Amino acid sequence: MINYFALTVSEMGIGKIELVIICTVILIFPILFVYASKNLDAKEVFEWMMEKPNDWIGKK
Numbered sequence: 620m621i622n623y624f625a626l627t628v629s630e631m632g633i634g635k636i637e638l639v640i641i642c643t644v645i646l647i648f649p650i651l652f653v654y655a656s657k658n659l660d661a662k663e664v665f666e667w668m669m670e671k672p673n674d675w676i677g678k679k
Contacts, residue, residue, distance in 0.1 A: 628638060 633641070
C-alpha cells in the first residue's frame with residue numbers, strides 16, 4: 620500500500636493574499652539576484668577602490 624502525504628494550500632492556512640505574495644517573490648527574487656550580482660562583482664569593487672584609494676575605510 621502506497622501512502623502519499625500532501626496538504627492542500629487551505630489546510631496549511633495560506634490564503635489568497637499570501638499565495639500571491641509567495642508567487643511574486645518567487646518570480647522577482649531571481650531577477651533581482653542576477654541584477655545585484657552583476658553590480659557587486661569583486662573586480663568592479665576593486666577597481667573602484669583603486670580609483671580613490673584615500674576614500675575607502677581600509678586606508679587609515
